[in-house]
Amino acid sequence: MKKTLLIALLALSSLTAAAREVKVGVQCTYPPYNFKDPSGTLKGFEVDIARELGKRMKTDVAFVCMAFDGLIPALLSKKIDVIASSLSITETRRKSIDFSVPYRASTARFVGRKGGGVQPFKPDGTPNPAALKGKVVGVQRATTNDSYLAGEFPGVEINRYDSAENLLLDLVAQRIDVALVGPVKVEMDFLSKPEGRNFEFVGPELESRKYFGDGVGVGVRKEDQALLGEVNSALKGMFADGTYKSINQRYWSFSVLPAVWK
Known part of the structure; x- marks a missing residue:
């Protein structure tokens, strides 16, 4: 038993x-x-x-x-x-x-239209909010990129999106001027494809531990x-x-x- x-x-x-x-x-x-x-x-x-x-x-x-x-x-x-x-x-x-x-790894980078003349950073590499005055910047909502943009570029007009795809669609349609994105994804799925041929990374890759963590x-x-x-x-x-x-x-x-x- x-x-x-x-x-x-x-x-x-x-x-x-x-x-x-x-x-x-x-x-x-x-x-x-x-x-x-x-x-x-x-x-x-x-x-x-x-x-x-x-x-x-x-x-x-x-x-x-x-x-x-x-x-x-x-x-x-x-x-x-x-x-x-x-x-x-x-x-x-x-x-x-x-x-x-x-x-x-977790990093971020701005992307914008080729020849757009947008320079989000000063020569010493520090953020330059004045360079984005009158521009609309896109970012995915509730991300570390969102936190970085709000913290380091005060006063800049921000459009927030529920997905990276919608963000990039608005970039192509010129409803935003630049976007703050994950560079690995955007290089593979946008810049290397026909729809991204008129765009490029703007400024350096960002590795701020304060915002992007470990x-x-x-x-x-x-x-x-x-x-x-x-x-x-x-x-x-x-x-x-x-x-x-x-x-x-x-x-x-x-x-x-x-x-x-x-």
Whole structure:
């Protein structure tokens, strides 16, 4: 009888483990990081990273699509378990959630029309808000780019967008003059394509730790320290055994891994 009961308990335990699921919050509209192809299949660098995390953590992964500015509220309300959607690790965000070790560098850059003459920075590299007077600057809402623009370019007229795609559409349509964007995405998905042929980066790449933090990480609720430990262990394993590099090379010929892990 005891033996039968033990077997039943082991079987139940195995079934429970197999049924474990982690809900991952993503934008689903931010190629090449997370997006749906024409057939509706979710793809992208962060989707691949999240799926690999699931394999290593021995858990199913369910992706939940939502607007970027809804990700942290959804995490805190337990609608999702983690965020894997280009969320930069900043001190402000650390007040409400915890982060994994960084899995991608976080930088920003202005992009504008070729020959537009816009110079957002002084010769010494400091921000020059006066150069954007009378201009309209576009940025994705609730991002670190948004915080940087509001903090370092006071008084500048800002249009905020729910997605990078809508931001770039308005840049092409000349409804905004310049945009502050993630350079890796924009170089691959805009400047290198026909629709971006009349545009270029304006000014240097921005690496302000105050605004852009230590890189991009997986967001986790503060009370879920066991889950955070699993995520960190899985990420570090991917860095060490070459899996991360293999995923990286599906999208770029250069590494997007923060310098601390290279």
